[in-house]
Amino acid sequence: MHAKTFSATTIGVHAHPVQVEVDLAPGVPAFYIVGLPDAALKESSKRILTSLKNSGFRLPAKKVTVNLAPADLKKEGTLLDLPIAVGILLANNSLELSREFLQETLFLGELSLDGSVGFIKGALAIAYDAKKLNKKRLIVPKVNAHEAALIAGLEVIGVDHLTELIAYIRKELHIEPTKSSLGSLIQKETSAFDFSQVKGQMQAKRALQIAAAGRHNILFIGPPGSGKTMLAKRLPTIMPAMTFDEVLETSKIYSVSGKLGNQPLIYNRPFRAPHHTISQAGLVGGGTYPQPGEISLAHNGILFLDELTEFKRDTLEVLRQPLENKNVCISRVHQSIDFPASFLLVAALNPCPCGFLGDKKRACTCTGQQIGKYLGKLSGPLLDRIDLQIYIQSVDYDTVKAPHEGQTSATMAAVVQQAIAAQQERFANDHLFNSSMTPDMIEKHCQLSDGAQELLKKIFERLHLSMRGYHKLIKVARTIADLEGALHIDVPHMQEAIMYRSLDRHLEQQPQ
Numbered sequence: 394m395h396a397k398t399f400s401a402t403t404i405g406v407h408a409h410p411v412q413v414e415v416d417l418a419p420g421v422p423a424f425y426i427v428g429l430p431d432a433a434l435k436e437s438s439k440r441i442l443t444s445l446k447n448s449g450f451r452l453p454a455k456k457v458t459v460n461l462a463p464a465d466l467k468k469e470g471t472l473l474d475l476p477i478a479v480g481i482l483l484a485n486n487s488l489e490l491s492r493e494f495l496q497e498t499l500f501l502g503e504l505s506l507d508g509s510v511g512f513i514k515g516a517l518a519i520a521y522d523a524k525k526l527n528k529k530r531l532i533v534p535k536v537n538a539h540e541a542a543l544i545a546g547l548e549v550i551g552v553d554h555l556t557e558l559i560a561y562i563r564k565e566l567h568i569e570p571t572k573s574s575l576g577s578l579i580q581k582e583t584s585a586f587d588f589s590q591v592k593g594q595m596q597a598k599r600a601l602q603i604a605a606a607g608r609h610n611i612l613f614i615g616p617p618g619s620g621k622t623m624l625a626k627r628l629p630t631i632m633p634a635m636t637f638d639e640v641l642e643t644s645k646i647y648s649v650s651g652k653l654g655n656q657p658l659i660y661n662r663p664f665r666a667p668h669h670t671i672s673q674a675g676l677v678g679g680g681t682y683p684q685p686g687e688i689s690l691a692h693n694g695i696l697f698l699d700e701l702t703e704f705k706r707d708t709l710e711v712l713r714q715p716l717e718n719k720n721v722c723i724s725r726v727h728q729s730i731d732f733p734a735s736f737l738l739v740a741a742l743n744p745c746p747c748g749f750l751g752d753k754k755r756a757c758t759c760t761g762q763q764i765g766k767y768l769g770k771l772s773g774p775l776l777d778r779i780d781l782q783i784y785i786q787s788v789d790y791d792t793v794k795a796p797h798e799g800q801t802s803a804t805m806a807a808v809v810q811q812a813i814a815a816q817q818e819r820f821a822n823d824h825l826f827n828s829s830m831t832p833d834m835i836e837k838h839c840q841l842s843d844g845a846q847e848l849l850k851k852i853f854e855r856l857h858l859s860m861r862g863y864h865k866l867i868k869v870a871r872t873i874a875d876l877e878g879a880l881h882i883d884v885p886h887m888q889e890a891i892m893y894r895s896l897d898r899h900l901e902q903q904p905q
Contacts, residue, residue, distance in 0.1 A: 394416070394417050394484040394485065394486065395414070395415070395416045395417075395484060396414075396415050396480045396481075396483035396484035397412060397413065397414050397415070397480065397495070398412075398413045398415075398476040398477075398479050398480045398483070398495060398498075398500055399411070399412060399413065399476065399495065399496070399498065399499055399500070399528070400413055400472065400473050400475075400476040400499055400500050400501060401499055401501070401519045401522075401523075401526065402466070402468050402469065402470070402472070402473070402515075403514070403515035403518050403519060403649045404466075404467075404728065404730055405649070405683070405730040405731055405732055406518050406645045406646055406649055406685075406732065406733065407518065407522060408515070408518055408519040408521070408522035408523070408526065409466060410526050411461055411462070411463075411466070411468060411473065411476075412461075412462040412463075413459065413460075413461060413473060413476040413477055413480050413500075414459070414460040414461075414462060414480070415457065415458070415459050415477065415480035415481050415483070415484045416457070416458045416459075416460075416484065417453075417455045417456070417457055417481070417484045417485055418455060418456045418458070419455060419456070420455065420456040421456065422454040422455060422456065423456045423457070424438035424442065424456075424457045424459075425456075425457070425458045425459065426438065426459045426461065426477075427458070427459070427460050427461070427464070428459075428460050428461030428462060428463075428464045428466075428468065429461070429464060429465065429466060429467045429468060430461060430468050430469075431467070431468065431469040431470070431682065433469065433470055433471050434461075434468055434469070434470070434471070434473060437471065437473070437474050437477065437504075438457075440471075440474060440503075440504050440505070440506060441474055441477055441478050441481070441504055443506045444474075444478060444504040444505065444506060444507070444508045444555055445478060445481065445482070445508075445555070447506060447507050447508050448508035448554075448555045448556050448559070449556065450482065450487060452481070452485055453485070457481065459477055459480070461473065467682070467728070469682045470503075470513070470514060470515075471503035471504075471511075471513065472501045472502060472503060472513040472514070472515070474502060474503050474504040475500045475501060475502030475503070475504060475510060475532070475555075475558070476499075476500035476501070478504060478555060479500055479558070479562075482559070488559065488562060488563070490562060494530075497527075497528055497529040497530050498528065498529075498530040498531070498532060499519065499523060499526070499528050499530070499531050499532070500532050501513055501516065501519065501531065501532065501533045501534075501537075502532070502533060502534045502552070503534070504555065508554050508555040508556060509553065509554055509555075510534045510535070510552050510553060510554060510555060510557075510558070511534055511536075512534055512536045512537060513533070513534060513537055514648065514649055514650070514651040515648050515649040516531075516533055516534075516537035516540050516541045516648060517540045517541060517543065517544075517641070517644055517645050517648040517653075517657075518645045518648050518649050519531070519541070520540075520541035520542075520543070520544040520547055520549070521544055521641065521645060523544065523547055524544075524546065524547065528547075529547065529548055530547070530548040530549075530550065531547060531548070531549045531550070532550045532552060532558065533549060533550070533551055533552075534551065534552065534553070535551035535552060535553045536551075537551070538550075538551025538571040539571060539573045539657045540644075540648065540653065540657035540658070541571070542570075542571040542572060542573040543573055543641070543644075543657065543658070548570045549570055549571045550568050550570060550571070551568070551571050552568070573657070584629070584630050584802075586626055586627045586629075586630055586802075587627065587630060587801060587802045588627050588630065588631070588800055588801060588802045588805055589800065589801045589802070590623075590627075591620060591623060591624060591627065592788055592792050592793055592795065593788045593789075593792040593793075594619075594620055594624060594785060594788070596783065596785075597613065597620070597624050597783055597785050598624070598800060598805065600781050600783045600893060601624060601627075601628050601631070602631065602805050602808060602809055602876065603781060603869065603872050603873060603876065603893075604628070604737065604739070604780075604781055605628060605631045605632045605737075605806075605809045606808075606809045606812035606813060606816075606827075606872050606875060606876055607780075607812070607816070607826050607827035607828050607868065607869065607871070607872030607875070608737055608826040608827070608828045608829070609737075609780035609781050609827075609828050609865075609868070609869055609872065610716065610737065610738040610739075610740075610778060610779045610780050610781070610828075611737075611738070611739050611740070611779065611780065611781040611782075611783070612701070612739075612740045612741070612742070612776075612779045612781065612782045612783070613625070613739075613740070613741040613742075613783060613785055614741075614742055614743075614744050614782065614783070614784045614785065615741075615743070615744065615784060615785030615786065615787075616743065616744070616748050616749050616751075616752040616754075616755070616786075616787055617743060617748045618787065619785045619786065619787045619788065620785065620788065621699070621741035621785060622697075622699055622741065624785075625695075625697045625699075625739045625741065626664070626697075627802065628664075628695055628737075628739060629661070629662050629664055629694070629695060630802035630806065631802050631805045631806040631809050632662055632695075632806075632809070633806075633809070633810060633813060635660060635661070635662055635693060639693045640658055640659065640660050642692060642693060642733060643659045643663060643692050643693045643694070644657075644658045644659045646685050646689050646690060646692055646732070646733065647659050647690065649684075649685065650684055650685050650690065652690070662693060662694035662695065663690060663691050663692070663693070663694030663695065664691075664694055664695045664697065665687045665690050665691040665694070665695070665696050665697065665736075666696075666697040666698075666699060667687045667696075667698070669698075669699070669700050669701075669703035669704045671687065671704070671708065672708065673707065673708050673711050674686065675687060676688060676708055676711065676712070677689075677711050677712070677715065677721050677723075677734075678721060678723050678732050679723050683723040683725065683730045683732075685732045686721070686732075688712070688715050688721060688734040688736055689721065689732040689733060689734050691734075691736040692733045692734055692735055692736060693735060693736070694736060694737070695736065695737050695738075695739055696736045696737070696738050696739070697739045697740075697741075698738070698739070698740045698741070699740075699741050700741070700742060700743075701740045701741060701742040701771065702742050702743075702767055702768070702770045702771065704770075706770050706772070709770075709771070709772075709775055710772060710775065712738070712775065712778075713774055713775055713778060715734040715736075716738060716778045717778065719733070719734060719735040719829075720732065720733050720734050720735070721734045738779065740779065742771075744757075744764075744784070745757055745759040745763070745764045745767055745768075746759050746763055746764070746767050747759050750764065751784065751786075752786070752787055753786060753787065753789075754787050754789075773859075777859055777861045777862050777865070778861070780828060780865045780868065780869050780893070781869065781893040782893060782894055783893055808876055809876075811875075811876070811878070812872060812875035812876045813826075815875045815878075816875060819838055820834075827868045827869075827871050827872045827875070828865075828868055828872075830864075830868055830871075832864065835864055835867055835868070835871075838871065839867050839868075839870070839871045839882055840880075840881045840882065841867070841870075841881070841882045841887070842881060842882065842883045842884065844883070844884040845870070845882050845883055845884050845886065845887040848884060848887050848888065848891070849863075849866065849867070849887055852866070852891050852894075856894060862894075866887075866890050866891065866894070867882070867890075869890040869893060870882045870886045870887045870889075870890040871886075873886045873889050873890060874886045
C-alpha cells in the first residue's frame with residue numbers, strides 16, 4: 394500500500410514543503426529513507442518503528458520505503474518523525490484520513506521510543522509560511538503549540554503522544570486548537586539596568602542616545618574600568634519596544650536555532666555579547682547545515698563586541714558586508730541561505746596594549762610601534778562602518794561620590810522616541826532610520842547650513858574621509874538635529890558629529 398502525508402522543513406528562516414510518501418511492500422523486512430535525509434533522519438527508522446510498537450500498533454513484517462520529496466532538497470532534523478509514522482499507519486490501513494484533511498495539514502514532531510511527541514526547531518518559522526503553502530492546520534508537539542499559534546488564521550493542534558494524535562484522527566478525542574496572542578505571552582520585565590546607575594560619562598550617554606535614535610554603530614575607546622561594558626548593557630533600556638513584526642522576525646531566528654527555550658517569543662530586543670575567541674561560523678553563521686550566527690541572533694537588537702582588538706582580524710572582517718546590507722548570505726555547494734542581520738553594533742576596546750593611553754590617572758608604557766600594531770588589527774573599511782567613535786576617561790573620586798543626579802533611562806528614552814518619530818514621519822517607514830539613508834536620501838533630507846557645509850569640507854580633507862565616512866558624518870549630524878528638534882543641520886550639530894570620530898583623530902596624531 395502507498396500513502397502520502399505533508400510536512401515542511403526550514404532552510405534559513407523560511408519553510409519549504411516536504412511530501413512524505415510511504416510504501417509498504419512484501420519482502421524481507423527493511424526500512425529505507427530516500428530524498429536527501431541527514432544522519433538524524435536516517436536514524437529515525439529505529440525511533441519510529443519502536444514508537445509505533447510501544448503505542449500498541451503491530452505492523453506486519455514488510456519492506457518500508459519512505460520518499461521525502463522534492464528529492465533534491467536537503468532535509469535535516471527530527472521533525473519528520475511524526476509525518477512518517479502517520480504515513481506508515483495510513484499505508485498499513487491502520488488509519489483513515491480524507492484527502493482534503495491531508496492536503497490542508499502539516500505534521501511536525503519528533504518521536505521518542507515510548508511514543509511521546511517531542512520539541513522541534515522551527516515551528517514558528519513553518520507556521521509563519523504555512524499559509525503560503527496553502528495549509529490550514531498544523532499538528533505539532535504540545536510544547537511548540539503556543540509558538541505556532543501566534544500566526545493568525547491557522548488551526549494548531551498540540552499533541553503530547555502518538556496515541557493522542559491517533560485518537561484525535563479517529564475522532565475518539567477532541568483536542569481544542571491552541572490559541573495564543575502576543576499580549577498574553579509578553580511578560581513585562583523591569584530591567585535591573587538604568588543609566589542613572591552610571592556616574593559621570595555624560596558624553597558617552599549622549600553618544601548612546603544618538604546611537605539608539607538613528608541606529609548608528611558605536612565604538613567606545615577607554616582604559617580598563619572606565620565603564621564601557623556598563624554603558625553598553627544599558628543601551629537596550631532607551632531603545633523602543635519591538636513591533637509585532639520585529640518580534641516575529643527575531644523569534645523565527647531563535648526558533649530555527651532551537652534557542653527559544655521555554656518562552657515562545659523573543660519580545661525584548663536581543664543583547665548578544667560573544668567572547669573574543671568566537672569563530673567566523675559562530676559569529677556570522679554557517680556549519681555543514683547552516684545555522685544562524687551571533688549577528689543573526691542579534692537581529693533587531695544589539696551585538697556587543699568587548700575587547701574588539703582581541704578578536705581575530707579575519708573574524709572581524711566578515712562583519713563588513715552584514716553591517717552594510719543588514720543580512721548575511723551563507724553559501725554551500727548545494728544552496729545559498731540568507732539570514733537577516735539588522736543589528737546595532739556596540740564595540741569596546743582599550744586604546745593601547747597596556748590600556749592607559751590618554752588616561753589622566755596612569756601613564757601609558759607602550760611605544761608608538763606597539764600601539765600601531767595593536768590598533769592595526771582594525772581595518773579602515775571596518776572602522777568606516779562605525780559611525781560613532783568616542784573616548785571614555787576614567788571616573789574620578791569626586792564624580793563617584795557626587796550626589797545621585799544622573800539622567801534616568803526613561804528620560805533619555807523619551808528624547809530618543811521623539812527623534813525616531815521624526816524619522817518615521819520623514820521616511821514614512823517604521824523600519825528606516827537615519828543610518829540607512831542612501832546618497833539620494835541624504836541629498837533630499839540632510840540640508841546643511843553654509844557654516845556646517847564649510848566645516849564638513851575642512852574635516853573631510855583633514856581626516857582623509859572616504860565617501861562612506863563623509864556620508865556617515867552627515868547621517869550622525871542629521872540624528873543630532875532630530876534629537877534637538879531642528880529641521881536643518883547647523884554648525885553645532887556638525888561639530889558634535891565630528892567630535893564622535895575619536896579614533897580617526899587619534900590615528901592622525903599617532904607617531905609612526
